[in-house]
Amino acid sequence: MELFGKTHHSTVYQKQNETYKEKNTAPIVKSVTDPRDGKRVALKKMPNVFQNLVSCKRVFRELKMLCFFKHDNVLSALDILQPPQIDCFEEIYVITELMQTDLHKVIVSPQPLSADHIKVFLYQILRGLKYLHSAGILHRDIKPGNLLVNSNCVLKICDFGLARVEELDESQHMTQEVVTQYYRAPEILMGSRHYQNAIDIWSVGCIFAELLGRRILFQAQSPIQQLDLITDLLGTPPLTAMRSACEGARAHILRGPHKPPSLSVLYMLSGEATHEAVHLLCRMLLFDPMKRISAKDALAHPYLEEGRLRYHTCMCHCCYSVSSGRVYTADFEPTAGDRFDDSYEKSLTSVWQVKELVHRFITDQQQGKRPPLCINPHSAAFKTFIRSTAWHSSKVSKKEER
Numbered sequence: 001m002e003l004f005g006k007t008h009h010s011t012v013y014q015k016q017n018e019t020y021k022e023k024n025t026a027p028i029v030k031s032v033t034d035p036r037d038g039k040r041v042a043l044k045k046m047p048n049v050f051q052n053l054v055s056c057k058r059v060f061r062e063l064k065m066l067c068f069f070k071h072d073n074v075l076s077a078l079d080i081l082q083p084p085q086i087d088c089f090e091e092i093y094v095i096t097e098l099m100q101t102d103l104h105k106v107i108v109s110p111q112p113l114s115a116d117h118i119k120v121f122l123y124q125i126l127r128g129l130k131y132l133h134s135a136g137i138l139h140r141d142i143k144p145g146n147l148l149v150n151s152n153c154v155l156k157i158c159d160f161g162l163a164r165v166e167e168l169d170e171s172q173h174m175t176q177e178v179v180t181q182y183y184r185a186p187e188i189l190m191g192s193r194h195y196q197n198a199i200d201i202w203s204v205g206c207i208f209a210e211l212l213g214r215r216i217l218f219q220a221q222s223p224i225q226q227l228d229l230i231t232d233l234l235g236t237p238p239l240t241a242m243r244s245a246c247e248g249a250r251a252h253i254l255r256g257p258h259k260p261p262s263l264s265v266l267y268m269l270s271g272e273a274t275h276e277a278v279h280l281l282c283r284m285l286l287f288d289p290m291k292r293i294s295a296k297d298a299l300a301h302p303y304l305e306e307g308r309l310r311y312h313t314c315m316c317h318c319c320y321s322v323s324s325g326r327v328y329t330a331d332f333e334p335t336a337g338d339r340f341d342d343s344y345e346k347s348l349t350s351v352w353q354v355k356e357l358v359h360r361f362i363t364d365q366q367q368g369k370r371p372p373l374c375i376n377p378h379s380a381a382f383k384t385f386i387r388s389t390a391w392h393s394s395k396v397s398k399k400e401e402r
């Protein structure tokens with residue numbers, strides 16, 4: 001495939017056909033062959049990056065995160081294509097590892113999911129999330145479609161378009177325009193202006209139940225109905241669990257009938273919903289974010305022991321085999337060495353400034369690495385690529401967020 005140009009000279013990478021004007025900023029991902037080693041990789045196109053300050057700051061953050069991550073259960077950038085001269089710089093192409101499918105496609109497929117599958121998937125989701133949370137990052141859009149899976153059942157968390165560093169100052173407002181509704185934690189549904197990484201654990205709980213039952217746990221038509229479905233299962237929350245809720249949401253709960261919890265229905269999700277499974281699930285699906293289990297503590301739950309063993313016996317890169325047996329790593333679930341530093345964002349004030357910084361950041365990434373690649377806009381593959389519909393895309397809201 002001749003999608004890549006051979007040099008990074010800007011004449012090869014020119015502006016797209018002027019008649020082709022793309023309005024949206026949703027990324028498009030395509031599988032391609034890296035001409036340097038013949039390996040199949042995923043090429044993600046981030047179009048129309050520099051439309052406004054909000055969108056370019058967010059893309060810069062995502063790029064920095066993709067280059068920061070070093071964890072087998074978190075998708076990271078293998079390379080970023082060489083940008084053209086800054087005047088023609090409108091889109092960014094990132095190369096990541098290629099994964100065959102995602103957990104949403106696995107769940108809706110007729111393929112059977114054994115208890116072992118569920119355990120090893122859940123183990124890897126929590127292993128990746130423990131790493132992200134240790135770096136101070138909230139993913140904010142954990143859902144089956146953002147959990148990439150390959151044929152060996154290796155799983156990687158992807159799509160950091162909504163991710164941000166956790167806000168420690170409780171007086172700072174954070175956007176509620178996060179997390180796909182079915183996986184949205186009750187504190188966000190109730191209008192909480194400040195939330196923590198427990199929102200990601202709620203999403204994992206929903207996914208765990210979905211793996212067991214092969215259907216979405218809370219599938220509502222609106223955020224209010226979403227909250228009602230949650231209280232149908234968990235019962236009416238005590239006032240202490242709604243401390244951060246907005247007045248209207250609290251009134252909605254208190255106005256309604258008092259509901260008892262009906263957690264025993266979780267045993268009916270599937271034959272794999274054992275006592276251990278339901279116990280862990282209930283620790284994730286707690287209404288009160290302060291009481292919800294952390295990724296680190298969830299990984300210590302007995303339900304995940306078999307998943308850990310399976311993962312480190314034949315799927316990981318941290319352990320290895322010798323003739324006498326398996327040599328296991330000292331740390332099965334590593335944390336990030338450093339927190340992700342987003343302090344640079346405070347000084348970003350104009351689109352042009354961010355554009356220059358992103359341009360320099362990408363160029364700096366290339367230093368001393370493999371020969372740089374760029375897009376060859378004359379290739380047939382490129383023309384197909386820019387016209388192709390997304391097989392994995394994510395919405396990028398244009399609203400201001402913090």
Ligand SMILES: [Zn+2]
Binds near residue numbers: 313317329
């Ligand atoms: Zn290992």
